[in-house]
Amino acid sequence: MYNKGALTIEQQINQLKERGLKITEQDNASHFLSQISYYRLAGYWWPMQEDKVTHTFKPNSRFSDVIALYDFDRKLRILLFDIIEKIEISLRTKLIYHLSNDEDPWWFQNTSLFQNTSELVKSLFILDEEIERSKDIFIKEHKRKHKDDLRFPPAWKTLELTSFGSLSRLYGNLKNNIKAKDTIAKELGTVNHTFLPSWLQSIAQIRNFCAHHSRLWNRNLPGKPKLLPNPPNRWIKDIPKENEFPMLYVHLCCMKYLLNVIDPENQFKERLAGLLVEYPNVDPNALGLKPDWQNEPLWNKV
Structure with a gap:
């Protein structure tokens, strides 16, 4: 006891x-x-x-080293939250655009497009709660003008309210023969639907850690992104081994790969390297960073 x-x-x-x-x-x-x-x-x-x-x-x-690690981790979360925001907005935009044009504006309510109906029902329940709580003018106006329409607002309104986690689940739950599922993956450089869902799931979990101010430094992460054997864009030569997947580095690489498509002039490498310089007592091994990570093709613009 x-x-x-x-x-x-x-x-x-x-x-x-x-x-x-x-x-x-x-x-x-x-x-x-x-x-x-x-x-x-x-x-x-x-x-x-x-x-x-x-x-x-x-x-x-030393207690001073404890506080330095805490401050480093806090700034790392702020950095990753900013990076993940760009990925989230891009995913949301592509889901809305491609599926609304390929199917219809209420595609996210169409059970025939999804693999797991019970999972879709859970997603729709969360969406409904978010709509009910929303104070956004565009939602209030939609309800006022279309009060007799019992459907959700169309995707371009509804999905602006939902979280990255819900977006990633919607994407992953789409049937694999849905054209937009491969289109979105290809546009983000991950070739097809085989790889992107696990990347999004991993990034969504890290986003939740960031949002709840949870420690990322020296943490075993639950997500396991499925890596492409021959990525069409710049990637890393020194691939993490199986036992290194719970560490942050491989997840950072997935974020950087997507970000290079979304924001080619991004400063992710410079900001991360600067943080490590600011806190020299931080052991890069605790993040799984490879000794030569800054020279990998993925992390360089050329």
């Missing part, structure tokens, strides 16, 4: 010191622990611990 009680901030600091974490007056630990919870920071000092049972720290473990 769990019987540990709550600790005051002073007790938290004393406990960390007793376990071997170096904390100086200049670290302002009391301030940080009053703004960032003990267990949120614990994810950053966990690798510093020598004994995971007694929670004793390795020699020369």
